[in-house]
Amino acid sequence: MSVTTEAPASSSVQRNKLIRQLLVPVLLIVLWFAATRKGAIDPIFLPSPEDVWNSFVSLSPLLPESLVASVTMTLGGFIGGSLFGLAMGLIMAYSRLAREIFGGVLDFFRPIPIFALIPLFILWFGLGKTPQIVLIVLGTSLVIGVATIEAIKNVPAVYIRAGLVLGAGRWTIYRSIILPAIFPHLLGAIRVAAASSWGLDVAAEYIGAQVGLGHLMIIRVQYLDTAGILVIVAIYCLLAIILDKIVVALERPLTRWTEKSAGKGIVGAITGAA
Numbered sequence: 001m002s003v004t005t006e007a008p009a010s011s012s013v014q015r016n017k018l019i020r021q022l023l024v025p026v027l028l029i030v031l032w033f034a035a036t037r038k039g040a041i042d043p044i045f046l047p048s049p050e051d052v053w054n055s056f057v058s059l060s061p062l063l064p065e066s067l068v069a070s071v072t073m074t075l076g077g078f079i080g081g082s083l084f085g086l087a088m089g090l091i092m093a094y095s096r097l098a099r100e101i102f103g104g105v106l107d108f109f110r111p112i113p114i115f116a117l118i119p120l121f122i123l124w125f126g127l128g129k130t131p132q133i134v135l136i137v138l139g140t141s142l143v144i145g146v147a148t149i150e151a152i153k154n155v156p157a158v159y160i161r162a163g164l165v166l167g168a169g170r171w172t173i174y175r176s177i178i179l180p181a182i183f184p185h186l187l188g189a190i191r192v193a194a195a196s197s198w199g200l201d202v203a204a205e206y207i208g209a210q211v212g213l214g215h216l217m218i219i220r221v222q223y224l225d226t227a228g229i230l231v232i233v234a235i236y237c238l239l240a241i242i243l244d245k246i247v248v249a250l251e252r253p254l255t256r257w258t259e260k261s262a263g264k265g266i267v268g269a270i271t272g273a274a
Contacts, residue, residue: 047227055227062216063235069212070201071239073129077136077204078197078243082190085141089148094174110146114139115203127208135207136200140193147189151182187251194247198240 029049035041036048043051092098092106114135125131155178163173205214213232220228 051227056231066213074197074201077133081137081140082144085144088145093152131207132204135204139200143193151185155181191247194243195240198236
């Protein structure tokens with residue numbers, strides 16, 4: 001009896017949640033239709049939905065090759081930058097000598113806007129894929145590296161003391177206590193790095209790319225094709241959402257021992273009834 005009464009209630013909650021989530025997007029789309037139909041906004045600033053669709057149809061023959069080029073370069077830079085940043089953070093957190101040698105270099109590069117390095121990358125690496133991938137790797141590795149170091153600093157000291165009391169050595173504590181403790185906290189930084197990697201791809205393709213979504217955007221800008229630019233922006237948004245969902249999907253099986261993965265967590269428990 002309890003199953004039959006709880007199922008409709010759960011369905012109603014999910015339906016109400018979906019309605020609330022779609023309320024603002026639907027309202028924005030309606031306003032977009034109304035504003036462009038009545039000519040309240042110049043099409044050069046905001047084209048109509050029909051113009052955006054027509055631009056998508058005209059660009060569709062070029063999209064497969066551009067998607068493959070951009071996705072390959074972005075994923076390669078994201079994965080390479082994440083692994084490099086994670087290794088850099090772990091080594092610097094483990095070794096005081098490594099912190100003393102490389103800590104100043106990291107502190108120097110961390111505040112520098114990555115996009116400001118594009119002219120130097122062109123001078124150092126020339127035009128082509130090499131500076132593009134290096135740009136994405138650098139931007140991603142800085143995010144992951146700093147997050148790794150900060151996560152290790154915030155590991156509760158009671159975990160370390162418990163390991164020492166049980167006779168664990170330095171490497172055992174680092175491997176069996178610190179690494180599992182920081183991994184759930186790194187997933188937030190990985191999601192940030194995954195989202196920023198697509199923005200870095202756009203900037204990277206300004207470095208002499210001959211194919212890719214960023215290259216298509218450059219051409220659309222030259223022709224003042226706002227509808228085409230919106231199409232490419234929408235594709236980038238969709239790709240970023242897909243990559244973010246993949247990272248989130250990997251979070252639960254990889255962090256099943258944490259309270260956040262086991263249930264709603266503290267925030268969910270507090271706000272669940274709202």
